[in-house]
Amino acid sequence: MIVSKDEILKDSMPYVASIILRILNKQNDLEISFLKLIAELHKQGVSRYRPILFALSFLHSLGAIDFTAPNIKILTAKESS
Helix, strand or coil: CCCCCCCCCHCHHHHHHHHHHHHHHHHCCCCEHHHHHHHHHHHCCCCCCHHHHHHHHHHHHCCCCEEEECCECCCCHHHHC
16 A cells, blocks of 8 residues: 555655655756755655655655665666666
8 A cells, every 4th residue: 555544645655756756857967965855855844754765765666766876866768777
């Protein structure tokens, strides 16, 4: 189950993942440092680490993002296959 009925929707993995993708799409080079991403998420009202960690893991497992220390990069269709 991706979203529990008892979970606050704004703390759910799919919601936080969509915010992360929106933040990454606003970047010119489609890459952002982890600390800057956390700061942007705090501005959006996401401050708990658990949904952030699950959302990043979810996006990485889908092949949508990659971790290149210390940055997070959105992958293009060519890079993800």
